[in-house]
Amino acid sequence: MKPPSKPRDRNSVSLDQINLTVSNRSQVNMWRKSRRVMAYSTVGTPDYIAPEIFSGQGYAFSCDWWSVGAIMFECLIGWPPFCAEDSRETYEKIINWRQTLYFPDDIQLGSRAESLIRKLAKITPPPTPSPLPLHP
Numbered sequence: 001m002k003p004p005s006k007p008r009d010r011n012s013v014s015l016d017q018i019n020l021t022v023s024n025r026s027q028v029n030m031w032r033k034s035r036r037v038m039a040y041s042t043v044g045t046p047d048y049i050a051p052e053i054f055s056g057q058g059y060a061f062s063c064d065w066w067s068v069g070a071i072m073f074e075c076l077i078g079w080p081p082f083c084a085e086d087s088r089e090t091y092e093k094i095i096n097w098r099q100t101l102y103f104p105d106d107i108q109l110g111s112r113a114e115s116l117i118r119k120l121a122k123i124t125p126p127p128t129p130s131p132l133p134l135h136p
Helices: 025-034 051-055 060-078 089-096 113-121
Strands: 014-016 020-021
Touching: 051 060, 051 089, 060 113
Parallel strands: none
Antiparallel strands: 014 020
């Protein structure tokens, strides 16, 4: 693997071995600002995909907070919150998460940890990227 190429001049941006050259610096800044406001692709590990990704309406940074909650659940409980025998069943559990998310009684989990996981799942997509939600 060769090292990433350096931009040719100050009007270029190097992105993971892709070199884009734009004659207008404001175009580069506009691209940087808008490249992650809304996405429409369905990618990711099935156990951590947020329900809004399946809507086809696009999604924002809230899906990342959902994934953080799902990963936190797995770290604390020992398995993903919506694990199933196959991906289709996992997706159905995610879409119906209000009915399928449960915390096992036999695993001692602090109320603050459970509360944070639930709050991360309930974050609705904001119109613009937002900071980490507050938690007591």
